[in-house]
Every structure is written in C-alpha cells, then in structure tokens.
Amino acid sequence: MMASRGDRAAGGLARHIPVMLSEVVETLNPTSGETIIDGTFGAGGYTRAILDSSDCSVVAIDRDPRAVVGGEELAEEFPGRLKLTLGRFAEMEAIAEALDIKAVNGVVLDLGVSSMQLDEAERGFSFMQDGPLDMRMGASGPTAADIVNEQSEKTLADILFQLGEERRSRAIAKAIVAARAEAAITRTGQLADIVEKVLGRKRDEAKHPATRTFQALRLYLNSELAELAEGLAAAERLLAPGGRLVVVTFHSLEDRIAKRFFATRSKPEPKGSRHLPDTGETGPAPSFDLLGRKPLGPSKQEIRDNPRSRSARLRAGIRTQAPAQPVDLAALGLPALATPA
Template sequence: MMAGRGVGLTAAGGPARHIPVMLSEVIEALDPRDGKHFIDGTFGAGGYTRGLLEAARCSVLAIDRDPDAAKFAQALEERFPGRLKFVLGRYAEMREIAEREGIAAIDGVALDLGVSSMQLDEPERGFSFSQDGPLDMRMGAEGLTASDLVNTLPERDLAAILSTLGEEKRARSIARAIVARRAEAPILRTGELADIVARVLGRRHDETKHPATRTFQALRLYLNDELLELARGLSAAEHLLKPKGRLAVVTFHSLEDRIAKRFFAARSMPAPRASRHLPEQGGSTFLPSFRLLNRRPLSPSKDEIRLNPRARSARLRAGERTDAPPHALDLASLGVPRIALPA
C-alpha cells in the first residue's frame, strides 16, 4: 500500500494542511502528561508532535530523515519554545540521538510508518505514479534513487524485490519488461515505470488500486531500508522507554504490520522453556517487556477514511513498557525478509 502519513489538511504550527492518521488514537495511547518526554520518530509535517505538545506541557525530541521536515519543525519550535528539539536522522538511531541530546530515558515513542502525504503529493519526490515525476523515492537526500535500481539491478534481483517486498505475483514478468525497456533507454520517470507495469498486468475497470502499486512499494521499501529501519527502531524504543512508557506504531501494509505484531507479541508474554525435562537456566525465560494496550490493532474510523482514503489500511498497535530488561533483537523472528537486509 502506497498510503502514508497524514491527511491533506493541516501543517503543524501553520495553515491547515496535514493531520496524521489516527491522531486522537495515537495521542490517547501515548497519554501525554506535564513534564513527560517523548520521541516522535517520524516527524513528517509534525502532526503527532503538535498533538503531544498541545495535550500537555511535555517535551518532544522529533526525528526525521527528510530534510524538508525541518521547515515544519521550525514553526513548532517557535510556537512551543523550549519544548521541541528537531534532529535530522533515522529513527532506528534514536538511542544514539537521544544520548547526544542528553536524554537517558523517555515516556513515549510515536512511529508513523510509510510515506507522508506531503511526499506523495510532490511529484519531484518520485513516490507516486498519480503525477509524473523523476523516479527518485528517497526519503532522505542521499544515496541511490529508484531509477538507479531499475536501470542497474539484474533481472533476478529485481524480481526478488518485487516478489518479496511488494508481494507481486507476476514479479518475474515485470522485471523482464523493465530490463527490456531499459535496454532501449534508461527509465527515469515515475510515469514510465507505471506504464511498464500496467502493460504487463493490464488494468480491469473494477480495480481500486493502480497495477503499479506493489512495484512502487517494493522499490521504496528496498531503497530506504524501511523494514530493517522498523525492526531496529522498535528495539531502540524498547531500550529507551521508562517503565510505564508507551510505544505507538501506525503501519500501512502487511509487511510492516507483521513486524510490529511479532515485536509486541514476543515481548508481551514469557518465552516458553525449551524443554520441561531440562533445568531452567538463568535468563533463559524472558519476562514480558511490554503490556499490550490493545489486543487487536485499531483501525481508522469510517469518518476518517471518508475524509482521507489513504488512511484505510492504517493499523495502530501500542504497548506499555514494563520494568523487565529489553529483549535481544532477532530480525528473523520479527519476519524481516532477507532481501531487505544489507548485502
């Protein structure tokens, strides 16, 4: 799903433009109080941060890898002096960022995954096929672009990415078509790639999603290391949160939600002993590091979906930290695909 953060209505601290998905539910889950300290790991246009700062006299360390987010942070810093610190970076590195800022522990973390509305709505960012633009898809300002991937990766690797990260059934056919087209000329525009995929898959009149949706999702996830970023970010939050501190995660597609689900599931119940016939060794049975705040993920209301169709696939999972030690990060058990890991 190519939906991402934000309803196209308000910008934090300024004229109405972007409101994040399930804002009230996330704020309720985080339970802001005076004097508490939070991390908004996916600042975007600052909607969650604004919600926290308005709800209580708390402070927020805001993180985003997109340099464009800084302009929204500046407006909020002026509105809430001394209560907001914006850092350009990855939320997976929030422990290191917090340490540099002199923060040892926090009361809550918000993670709103995927692409923000402001990124989707800017053709030059290359995230969307609804408007033609350069085939970029970078969440930050450095590194390879999606155009680099589709024009250089071997057909086998392209097919593996589309199949695994896009759950695309006809990944091989699409990869073959991409390689054939790039032999004629480099693929540089979002419209070109969307056209290639549409020609392979065709498009029925009853389809609600563009046929290129899964291809664009796969390339974006791979290019930005999003699933690895999520796993590491969840673990970092687990280490930083105080007892009774809260973690709220909004996902937009099955791969993200699977990782968040497994993370909370593994940390909300003691691990079983390997065998009842063997003596239990110290530390072999982990105590729960989280208490689930909602057994099933919350979904947006019908009114919100009507207002913002991009929110329809959003799922909110949240947990409250216990005083147990953090668990070790196991990427395989969280379901992070091997194709999403660095070579």
C-alpha cells in the same frame, strides 16, 4: 502516512494531519514533565497534538531535511519543548544521548510515506503524477532509477516479490530489463506504464497495478523494514518503565514486524521445543504489557474523509521493568532483501 486536510500542522497552514490522531494521543497519554519521541515527524501533526495535550516535551526526528526545515516554526511556537533532529528513528538512542536524555516516556512511529511526499511529483514516490524516479526519503544515496536500471533481473524480481508481495514479479522484472535495454527508465510514468502493460488494468480496479512495485522499490531503497525493526528495539531500550510505544503501520509487512515484536516481548517464551520434555522454565521476562490484544483501525468516518487511512493499524505496549531483549531480525519476519546489498 498523512491525510490531506486544510489543518494547521508544523507551523503555518498545512494540508496534512496524521492518521488516527486522537487514538495515537490517547494511547500515548502524555503528562506534564514527560519526554516523548516522535520518530517520524513529517508535517508535525502528531507532535503538535502531543504538545497541545500536556506540558510535556517532544524530540522529533525525521530523515527528510524538508520536514525538519518545515518544523522550525512549530519549534518557535513551543520554545524549549520541541527539539527537531535530522536523522533516522533507529538512531533515537544516540539522538537522546546527544540531548542528555537518559530515558523517555513515550515513542510514536507513524510509518510509510507521507501524503506530502506522495503529492510532490518531484519526489518520485507516486505513479499518479509523472516525475523523476527518485523515492529517497533522505537527500543522499542511490535513487529508485538507479535500482531499476542497474540491478539484475533476478534481484529485481526478488525485490518485487519479497517487499511488494507481487505475484508476477518475474514477468515485471523481465519487462523492466527489456525496456531499459532500449532507454533508461528515469520517470515514474515510464515504470508505471511498464508494469501496467504486464499486469493489465480493469476499468473498475481501484488499486493501480503498479502499487506493489512502487512499494517494493521504496521499502528496499530506504531500508524501511530494517529501520522499523531496529527502531522498535531502540525504543525498547530507551523507554522508562511505564513508558508507551505506539506504532502505526500501513501494510502487512510493517504490521507483521510490529505484531511479532510485541508478541515476543509481551509474554515469557517456554524454553526447549515440542520434541523435548517441558522443564517448566521460561524465557526472558516480558518487556512490554500489550495495550489491546488486537490492533486499532481508523474509524469509518476517517476512512470516508481520507481513503489513504483505510489500511492503518495501531499497535501499542507499556514498558515493564524487565531488561530489553536482543533484537532478532529473522524472528521478526524481515525478508532477506529488507536492506540493499
């Protein structure tokens, strides 16, 4: 998630820098000779700040082809120190292997949709500007319009409830099915109007009533929560002892997964259950030492400058020498519909 500012980012003049930039770089604490993975390159704000902070190298990953093309000028500015790759951050191990990198010293994941994507009506992420109902972070696969027009009423309701935490998911799904029977829903404005008619809107209401619906469709379409869980596990396997994992989340579903990931890996879990005698045995050795028991949030000044940053939460940990643990998606709290069928 990126702020709208007139600062330089991935080469040239860009309008966007990442939320909590100084906190991220300070927590990563990159030093000369280290290799850092920026798993969500976007406009390159984190990458630039990391490269400016020390004589380190960055492997930058983004699933959006436009972001990778837009970062070419930044790569030229830091010759030999920045490797730009099109892909998903859950694939970071394969990407590192292709670059002959065995381990890295830091991983940063800035989750969610960027301001660049939100502000481009043709990407279909936002209800604030009418555009095609797309929402794809990559350049292939089904669009949000495909989901809205083809999924059953029950599946749509489940998506909105599980991934948008929308209490009136059934009523919205019913309205969507009724509307698409009259004409296909292909525009963001159409969908936003349907949701607003169901939920209504108060004049002083800051959040648009379609916010949760759009979030749910985006998370579902791009498998973002499954990508997060798999990416955290990949980072755990790839980080060298002493390496740092920094995760910036923007809503409760993301933050719950990050919180549970660090919680399950930062202290040994007793074996057995409350119904059995305590044997004194513990589970796997901690694979991370937490950097702070509570997440960091943006400063009041940053929230004033960029209201989109208000929900940001930063969680981080330092990799220990213990082996990586298997990933349990259910234990991390992934909803059943975290990935399209």
